[in-house]
């Protein structure tokens with residue numbers, strides 16, 4: 001197939017546009033982060049949506065310019081339809097639908113989680129299904145059995161917070177700033193992960209996750225033992241989250257009989273998690289950091305394997321906040 | 328005017344589309360008005376109605392020379408769907424882009440057939456017990472758009488120089504919703520069924536055709552209100 005894929009992703013607080021060719025080569029991958037949310041201690045949907053509108057045009061033009069292509073070279077438009085913040089998703093979706101319709105192009109609506117999975121199919125190092133995929137970020141935590149390039153089955157997901165959220169909340173309790181993941185990891189480097197026994201949701205059956213217990217445990221530790229070494233607390237807290245993710249991953253590999261693992265989401269940047277997962281001893285694929293966090297190249301990659309819609313079928317498309325779109 | 332002008336507004340619950348151009352003798356209008364209590368259908372309807380109007384004229388989106396978009400104030404999400412769509416169409420169809428205040432569209436439609444002394448006050452429901460309001464007299468803006476509680480519209484009128492003897496006309500979904508508050512303040516509100524309460528796509532087309540095209544990224548929504556989180560941040564005790 002000739003031409004390139006233009007993709008847009010605005011499901012949370014990053015305004016992303018990318019150009020990927022039909023062989024999965026990334027020609028550009030633009031990410032405009034909205035650092036404004038830091039002072040609110042989390043993403044504010046209305047503020048995110050306002051920024052997306054300001055940034056999305058520029059992101060699209062930058063993506064085309066960096067790829068050295070024009071709209072006339074685009075043969076397919078991909079866009080995140082959900083899940084995510086609806087007001088934010090609607091910016092990217094409106095932009096993508098209008099661009100595709102004005103150029104009479106097909107459009108592939110993409111599920112955000114399918115996007116994280118599809119980050120593994122990008123060149124130059126595509127990872128072939130079947131594999132087990134752990135996706136852990138500030139917005140979602142789940143473990144999936146990826147059966148093909150356009151299909152996966154969710155084996156387990158979080159019952160409360162996402163793993164990245166647990167990192168952020170723990171960091172806030174420890175007096176670190178937002179976003180807290182990297183700060184907590186730095187503090188933990190000088191601590192003893194075995195100093196405190198924080199729970200790893202052993203009571204949660206199957207492959208689901210829960211981070212409520214470890215959060216409460218940190219809260220009590222800070223309250224009941226205020227003199228505890230903060231680095232020890234950070235290290236133990238991180239260790240509990242990493243163990244929970246890793247134990248479920250091992251269980252999923254066992255249950256599926258697969259010996260191939262892919263990891264996605266912003267939490268994949270966490271050093272101890274990477275070390276623990278690669279230590280499992282199966283073939284493990286972790287895309288570069290910029291492809292693990294939210295980005296539009298992964299949406300283009302998913303669009304590459306999706307069934308594209310013609311204008312009559314996508315002009316009326318709406319965004320969805322949660323759930324899956326029949327995957 | 329010889330260009331194909333596609334105009335739309337998504338500031339209110341309605342999705343409103345108008346199309347004018349060479350060979351289009353009767354401007355083509357499409358609109359989707361949700362019934363009271365129904366959710367707006369901007370995302371589902373906007374491009375469907377726009378392409379349907381173009382199809383009636385034998386045209387496609389690529390033929391549009393000028394995109395005109397209502398910039399509100401109004402529903403934040405609705406405005407963003409309209410603005411994102413308008414900007415992307417302008418980019419992809421290489422069309423000019425013009426933003427027009429939704430309040431002004433309502434005012435211009437209501438000014439027809441009223442005396443020069445009449446003050447026209449578009450009032451849009453801003454939710455949370457507030458309205459977006461502005462006022463025009465004889466085509467001149469006399470009160471700048473703002474968000475206020477409906478019972479404060481009286482003060483705003485005095486600020487706009489509204490005297491006792493002037494007729495004062497309020498139109499828009501906020502005028503209907505807060506009729507009981509506005510009428511005792513001396514505002515005259517047409518019957519709920521009056522078309523003056525709804526955004527007229529032909530007025531939007533006309534104002535947009537007269538307007539100066541702008542840089543794409545400079546056409547932005549008129550929010551008139553900060554996000555709640557930002558208000559809370561600015562009002563936090565330690566600041």
Ligand SMILES: [Zn+2]
Pocket residue numbers: 112116137139140265293294
């Ligand atoms: Zn994500």
